[in-house]
Amino acid sequence: MNRTENDPKRKDLRPMVLVLFAVGILSVTALRTGWLANRCEEPAPAPQSLAWRTGPGTPGLYRVEAHSPSGEEPLPTAPTPARLAPLFFKPIPINQADEELLTTISGIGPVFARRIIAFRNQQGRINAIEELDSVEGVGPAKLKILKANLVVD
Numbered sequence: 001m002n003r004t005e006n007d008p009k010r011k012d013l014r015p016m017v018l019v020l021f022a023v024g025i026l027s028v029t030a031l032r033t034g035w036l037a038n039r040c041e042e043p044a045p046a047p048q049s050l051a052w053r054t055g056p057g058t059p060g061l062y063r064v065e066a067h068s069p070s071g072e073e074p075l076p077t078a079p080t081p082a083r084l085a086p087l088f089f090k091p092i093p094i095n096q097a098d099e100e101l102l103t104t105i106s107g108i109g110p111v112f113a114r115r116i117i118a119f120r121n122q123q124g125r126i127n128a129i130e131e132l133d134s135v136e137g138v139g140p141a142k143l144k145i146l147k148a149n150l151v152v153d
Contacts, residue, residue: 082153093153094126105149112137128152 082096092101094116102113119135120126129147132138138146 091149091151094129094132094150095120095153097150105145107142107145126152 082093082101092105097117099110099113099117102108102116103110108116115135115137116132119132123131126132129150129152130143132146133143
C-alpha cells in the first residue's frame with residue numbers, strides 16, 4: 001500500500017529539519033567567530049553604551065566604552081538628537097520637537113501637538129513644562145503625562 005501526502009500516519013519532518021538547520025548554522029558561526037572559546041576563557045567585557053558623536057570624524061551613533069583602557073580621553077559626546085529620543089526611551093526635548101515627534105507620546109494626538117507647537121511659537125521658547133498648563137486641553141492629568149515624557153532643552 002502506497003502512502004499519499006494526505007496520509008494521517010505520515011509525520012511532517014519539515015519543522016525538525018528547519019530547527020536542525022538553524023542549530024547547524026549557529027554552531028558553525030559560533031566556532032568561526034570564536035564565540036564559544038571566548039565565552040570560556042575571557043572575563044566579561046567592560047559595560048558599553050551608545051552615544052551620538054559630533055566631534056572629529058563622521059558624526060553618528062557610536063558604541064562608547066565606560067572607561068578607556070589606553071588612558072586616553074574619550075571624544076566628547078553630544079546629546080541625543082530629538083528625533084532619536086524615543087528610540088532610547090529618553091524624554092523628548094520640547095523646544096526641538098515637531099508635530100510627528102509629539103504624537104509619539106501616548107495621549108497626544110495631531111491636533112493637540114499642533115496646539116503645543118503654536119503655543120511654543122507664540123512664546124518663543126518654553127522654559128518649563130508647567131508653562132504648557134495654559135494650552136487649551138491641558139489639565140492636571142495631561143500635564144502629568146507631559147512632565148513624564150518631555151524635557152526642557
